[in-house]
Amino acid sequence: MSFIAKPKVSHPGMPKNKLGLTSRDYEGTVSTLCAGCGHDSVTAAIIQAVFELGIEPHMLAKMSGIGCSSKTPAYFVSQSHGFNSVHGRMPSVTTGANAANSELTYIGVSGDGDSLSIGVGQFVHAIRRNLNMCYVIENNGVYGLTKGQFSASADIGSKPKKGEPNQQEPIDPVSTALSLGATYIARSFSGDKEQLVPLLKGALMHRGFALVDIVSPCVTFNDHEGSTKSYAHTRQFYHHVIDIDYVPPAEEIKAAYGEGEAMPIEMHDGSTIVLRKVDKDYDLTSRASAFKYLREHFNAGEITTGLLYLDESRAEMHELMGNIDTPLSHLPLDGLHPGSEELKKLQNRYR
Amino acid sequence: MATVNDVVIKIGTVNGTGSASANGLLRKSIFRMGVPVVGKNYFPSNIQGLPTWYEIRVTGDGYQSRSNRVDVMVAMNAQTYARDMADVEPGGWLIYDSTWPRSQLLNREDITVIGIPFSRLCNENFDGARARILMKNIAYVGAVAALLDIDLDIITTLLEETFAAKAHLIESNMQAIRLGYDYAKENVSCPLPMRVEAMDETSGSIIIDGNTAAGLGCMYAGATVGAWYPITPSTSLMDAFRSFCSRYRVDPQSGKRTYAIIQAEDELAAIGMVLGAAWNGARSFTPTSGPGISLMSEFIGFAYYAEIPTVIFNVQRTGPSTGMPTRTQQCDIISCAYASHGDTKHVLLFPADPSECFHTAVSAFDLAERLQTPVMVMSDLDIGMNDWMIPELEWDESYVPDRGKVLGAAELEEMDKFYRYLDVDGDGIPYRTLPGVHPKGSYFTRGSGHTKLGAYTEDSAAYQDVVDRLLVKWETARGLLPKPDIRYAKFNKAALITIGSGDGACKEALDRLAEQNIGLNYCRIKAFPFAAEVREFIEQHDVVYVVEQNRDAQLRTLLINDLEADQTKLVRLLHYNGMPINAGFVVDRVLEEIAKGRAA
Numbered sequence: 001m002s003f004i005a006k007p008k009v010s011h012p013g014m015p016k017n018k019l020g021l022t023s024r025d026y027e028g029t030v031s032t033l034c035a036g037c038g039h040d041s042v043t044a045a046i047i048q049a050v051f052e053l054g055i056e057p058h059m060l061a062k063m064s065g066i067g068c069s070s071k072t073p074a075y076f077v078s079q080s081h082g083f084n085s086v087h088g089r090m091p092s093v094t095t096g097a098n099a100a101n102s103e104l105t106y107i108g109v110s111g112d113g114d115s116l117s118i119g120v121g122q123f124v125h126a127i128r129r130n131l132n133m134c135y136v137i138e139n140n141g142v143y144g145l146t147k148g149q150f151s152a153s154a155d156i157g158s159k160p161k162k163g164e165p166n167q168q169e170p171i172d173p174v175s176t177a178l179s180l181g182a183t184y185i186a187r188s189f190s191g192d193k194e195q196l197v198p199l200l201k202g203a204l205m206h207r208g209f210a211l212v213d214i215v216s217p218c219v220t221f222n223d224h225e226g227s228t229k230s231y232a233h234t235r236q237f238y239h240h241v242i243d244i245d246y247v248p249p250a251e252e253i254k255a256a257y258g259e260g261e262a263m264p265i266e267m268h269d270g271s272t273i274v275l276r277k278v279d280k281d282y283d284l285t286s287r288a289s290a291f292k293y294l295r296e297h298f299n300a301g302e303i304t305t306g307l308l309y310l311d312e313s314r315a316e317m318h319e320l321m322g323n324i325d326t327p328l329s330h331l332p333l334d335g336l337h338p339g340s341e342e343l344k345k346l347q348n349r350y351r
Numbered sequence: 352m353a354t355v356n357d358v359v360i361k362i363g364t365v366n367g368t369g370s371a372s373a374n375g376l377l378r379k380s381i382f383r384m385g386v387p388v389v390g391k392n393y394f395p396s397n398i399q400g401l402p403t404w405y406e407i408r409v410t411g412d413g414y415q416s417r418s419n420r421v422d423v424m425v426a427m428n429a430q431t432y433a434r435d436m437a438d439v440e441p442g443g444w445l446i447y448d449s450t451w452p453r454s455q456l457l458n459r460e461d462i463t464v465i466g467i468p469f470s471r472l473c474n475e476n477f478d479g480a481r482a483r484i485l486m487k488n489i490a491y492v493g494a495v496a497a498l499l500d501i502d503l504d505i506i507t508t509l510l511e512e513t514f515a516a517k518a519h520l521i522e523s524n525m526q527a528i529r530l531g532y533d534y535a536k537e538n539v540s541c542p543l544p545m546r547v548e549a550m551d552e553t554s555g556s557i558i559i560d561g562n563t564a565a566g567l568g569c570m571y572a573g574a575t576v577g578a579w580y581p582i583t584p585s586t587s588l589m590d591a592f593r594s595f596c597s598r599y600r601v602d603p604q605s606g607k608r609t610y611a612i613i614q615a616e617d618e619l620a621a622i623g624m625v626l627g628a629a630w631n632g633a634r635s636f637t638p639t640s641g642p643g644i645s646l647m648s649e650f651i652g653f654a655y656y657a658e659i660p661t662v663i664f665n666v667q668r669t670g671p672s673t674g675m676p677t678r679t680q681q682c683d684i685i686s687c688a689y690a691s692h693g694d695t696k697h698v699l700l701f702p703a704d705p706s707e708c709f710h711t712a713v714s715a716f717d718l719a720e721r722l723q724t725p726v727m728v729m730s731d732l733d734i735g736m737n738d739w740m741i742p743e744l745e746w747d748e749s750y751v752p753d754r755g756k757v758l759g760a761a762e763l764e765e766m767d768k769f770y771r772y773l774d775v776d777g778d779g780i781p782y783r784t785l786p787g788v789h790p791k792g793s794y795f796t797r798g799s800g801h802t803k804l805g806a807y808t809e810d811s812a813a814y815q816d817v818v819d820r821l822l823v824k825w826e827t828a829r830g831l832l833p834k835p836d837i838r839y840a841k842f843n844k845a846a847l848i849t850i851g852s853g854d855g856a857c858k859e860a861l862d863r864l865a866e867q868n869i870g871l872n873y874c875r876i877k878a879f880p881f882a883a884e885v886r887e888f889i890e891q892h893d894v895v896y897v898v899e900q901n902r903d904a905q906l907r908t909l910l911i912n913d914l915e916a917d918q919t920k921l922v923r924l925l926h927y928n929g930m931p932i933n934a935g936f937v938v939d940r941v942l943e944e945i946a947k948g949r950a951a
Contacts, residue, residue: 092623
């Protein structure tokens with residue numbers, strides 16, 4: 001994984017964020033993934049998003065499971081704690097971590113094998129709890145580290161490098177998340193940073209479970225002709241439905257939008273997401289119509305991308321549990337029990 | 352068989368008929384007379400309809416374990432009547448509902464059969480099917496009270512306490528008690544020769560089950576995150592934690608909570624949540640049982656290697672596989688000691704009763720945070736779900752939690768660079784940092800090969816360096832863990848060794864053997880890795896009976912493995928039918944070995 005130290009190169013003119021940090025301060029160690037891997041582009045997009053949001057590095061927690069995707073938290077924000085857990089179990093670790101400390105910003109990086117095969121149980125239950133996190137799936141349809149077996153997101157008819165085409169129904173993380181009630185659902189492409197960075201920013205700042213499913217081609221095992229997760233195929237069938245701009249709190253919306261094109265939505269932290277509707281019929285607040293739209297375009301062979309569903313009103317895990325605002329791990333232990341006198345009293349019922 | 356305060360009452364009923372509260376009433380009333388009691392529940396894996404038993408051992412001598420004897424059987428379940436009758440000791444008594452005729456085939460000349468028409472009495476006095484069933488159970492409490500000379504005033508007081516807010520229930524329950532009581536008084540010569548008499552041996556004591564005590568201990572330890580998946584017999588531990596937290600951990604003003612209880616989708620997730628919370632600095636735990644440990648194993652190995660404090664309560668039940676979920680065993684000793692693939696070994700703590708469940712819960716968090724490793728509290732169904740008399744629990748106000756080696760912001764600020772897995776102090780325990788404290792504290796937690804600096808590695812020497820350091824930590828753990836309870840009868844070459852719930856049966860067996868002039872020494876082990884004292888104890892003896900509740904002598908195997916103990920002197924004394932071990936079994940097995948020529 002990450003054993004090669006990355007040289008720090010900084011230019012005096014580099015832009016700084018609100019903390020006075022440059023994007024270099026958000027880098028990690030050198031990637032050990034294959035040259036051209038989609039995941040490295042996602043890493044770059046994450047760095048840009050976190051840098052532009054001005055998140056304090058030590059207030060970010062990077063969570064992952066096992067697989068190529070799950071290695072990537074080592075490649076961004078070295079000054080954040082990372083937790084590279086076991087295969088398919090990143091959601092449970094993040095659930096516990098978040099239960100203990102709600103103040104951190106959680107980003108989980110997973111893959112289609114990690115989240116849709118071995119870890120599908122934990123993926124769906126994290127959604128049910130509306131765990132406050134940004135959940136990234138770097139989706140390439142194959143297992144890379146074990147050399148190219150199909151994963152559960154492989155499309156019917158997609159051809160492997162060797163062997164028979166896939167015949168089983170794919171699990172689509174977006175429609176799965178939609179049916180389970182995720183409150184922020186986006187899909188993008190590792191090759192479209194312009195669309196991806198604002199989607200990641202929105203996901204990081206959303207309060208609740210934010211899924212960003214990213215088609216991120218595997219150049220070694222799934223980028224050939226006949227693959228539905230290749231760069232060429234994705235570019236050809238890529239369909240934007242709603243792109244967004246992320247506007248931080250207290251900042252004015254500066255970009256120029258055409259008449260009827262933009263729709264601002266205010267988020268919990270005071271920031272704004274401006275929706276730029278490419279398809280003006282798409283309603284991202286309705287699960288039913290979003291599902292219908294996604295299915296129709298999927299049937300037509302298209303990959304629908306953008307911010308596909310948003311609900312800012314639902315309570316996240318801590319609110320659902322009725323917890324205090326102070327992180328539980330910050331509470332002094334001696335204040336967490338009623339002491340010796342009360343222990344004496346409460347035992348009266350056991351006599 | 353005329354005795355005072357030495358009688359075993361067993362009550363056979365149908366699951367789901369409300370007999371638990373009747374049995375609790377009976378047990379409590381004897382306890383309130385100042386007489387020590389033990390309550391054991393033998394229940395089915397079922398919600399309603401299958402047979403269930405409750406056994407009350409009245410023990411003026413204060414013995415803790417189950418007796419293998421039944422003096423008075425209350426046979427309220429027709430399905431099990433024949434079997435219940437067969438269980439009664441010769442000279443004992445059987446009480447049955449004589450509303451309906453009993454098969455003449457079922458008879459025993461060597462016991463006294465007492466028929467009381469409970470159903471008829473209740474049908475005549477109460478309305479509604481449910482009330483009649485419930486009251487029938489209360490009525491047998493009245494009958495037993497008359498037969499054993501239990502104080503009716505105490506029963507009245509208990510009913511008043513239980514139904515403080517519902518006066519009409521006190522009246523109807525008391526009426527049912529009276530029906531049974533009066534019928535017995537009028538028709539049977541009361542009291543029986545085996546009876547109960549007031550003592551003063553229970554003041555300062557309580558009756559509680561181990562899961563409740565452990566849940567209470569978790570609250571006192573300051574646990575804030577509990578994650579679990581329901582599994583018998585551990586479920587009531589989280590129920591207790593929830594109930595104590597809902598009383599003491601909710602801010603009265605805002606109504607907000609200082610605890611998070613997460614019912615996970617399975618045990619794999621439950622343990623993942625515990626690790627995530629502990630990594631973030633919360634005291635977190637999960638209660639489970641054997642099958643849960645199997646599912647958690649991958650993460651347990653991760654916690655061992657990535658060095659994350661983890662507290663697991665394993666309330667053991669009878670296995671393998673689903674086994675008998677409502678019966679007890681100590682059958683996960685090896686699977687817990689070495690849970691997970693690769694070179695792993697884990698700290699185990701063995702509480703012997705609910706009192707130790709409470710205190711061990713607290714020390715488990717201290718040890719897990721001090722040692723940065725999984726700590727498993729090895730309870731079992733007998734301890735966890737049965738009613739034990741223990742001295743009232745006390746909380747030491749001077750308790751200072753041991754949070755282990757955690758670097759704060761000020762310390763990190765002064766450091767040049769932080770490395771996660773360096774053995775700075777030579778005790779094998781590195782320093783850790785918590786997320787969100789300081790940018791210099793960051794490190795990458797991973798289960799993959801890592802160097803002592805915390806970096807990924809596939810280098811042989813760097814890998815070995817870390818796993819060797821974990822052995823240094825293992826030896827540190829050995830010194831920190833609770834010492835065994837060792838008792839010398841006299842200088843003798845033979846001894847008993849046991850763990851956990853074997854304690855009560857062994858201590859009682861030692862008394863009984865002493866009556867036959869067999870004075871064995873005794874060692875109850877409280878933790879794994881085993882303390883040096885355990886090694887010395889084994890070395891001092893020629894014969895050591897290893898008393899444990901599993902088929903494969905798992906404790907014995909662990910003694911041989913961890914201490915390189917001489918296996919020729921470790922004699923297996925195994926009880927594994929799912930019932931709690933009893934003193935008679937230990938005595939008989941020891942005598943059998945002596946008869947074979949073993950040293951005593």
